[in-house]
Amino acid sequence: MESHCLLMRATRNGRLSKTWSQRLHNNGKPAMVGLGSYPIVTLAEARAKCVENRRAVEQGRGLRSPTMPTVAEALEKAIETREQHWRNPRTAKAWRSSVHNHAAAIIDRRVDQVSTADVLAVLNPVWTTKPELGRKLRRRLSMAFKWAVAANHITTNPAGEALAGLLPRHAGNGGHFDSLPASEVPAALGVIDASAAFWSTKAAIRMLALTATRSSEVRGMRWDEIDGDVWTIPADRTKTAKPQRVPLSSAALAVLGQARSLSDGRGYVFPNRHGRQTTVEALSKLCRSAEGW
Secondary structure: OEOOOEEEEEEEOOOEEEEEEEEEEEOOEEEEEEEEEEOOOOHHHHHHHHHHHHHHHHOOOOOOOOOOOEHHHHHHHHHHHHHHHOOOOOHHHHHHHHHHHHOOOOOOOEHHHOOHHHHHHHHHHHHOOOHHHHHHHHHHHHHHHHHHHHOOOOOOOOOOHHHOOOOOOOOOOOOOOOOOOHHHHHHHHHHHHOOOOOHHHHHHHHHHHHHOOOHHHHHOOEHHHEEOOEEEEOHHHOOOOOOEEEEOOHHHHHHHHHHHHHOOOOOEOOEOOOOOEOOHHHHHHHHHHOOOO
């Protein structure tokens, strides 16, 4: 249904929902303005709002919708829709931290006032210097704007496909990580052992090499997951969301023996200096410092 750029959108999310929206240009930019849900807002009322908005735009007054969310508010909505599916409780904090810290220039703007050029400006400083952070930042901003599109606040995603031709390609996309020949691993671990890093960081890297598991699995390893020479990784910490049994070699058991002698044998097997889970940054920093051994 369309009259004076008036649209009715019907969606089904458990039940059928109908909402009124208006498509027009506000401050020179295309915008989708929500007018309320049907039948709470009748056709006559929606048309009246439509005419009022058109008059405001044509008179140069623009629209000042108090319900238009900011990027920060859209981000919170995007997090709400996904949070229940995240296994790591720190994921939501990571989303907020990266966007608030690296997209500060747009975080408090209304979503209809952010352009692709604005998003590009916040991505450029990290896109090539910190590729992983850049990809995460773009993805998180994109999810916030996708929510705003779905909620009829805007018509296009400024962090979407339009950015593909503007951002430089990351070197090595689709390739493989560097690796060491098996014959060189003992010497590399020797360099790491001789470093001044905290004992648990060095031990965690050795356990990674001996079990061929993921960094997050080793860093989150707890003593109650060890039963003799078998380590059972619980489902909530595996990529497949299924428990995984890992046989422990004599060398891996020796690492556990060292860890037990340096800790209280409770909680994390490889805790940091404060008794909390060792971070991935700590392991990465140690590996980088050992490059070129």
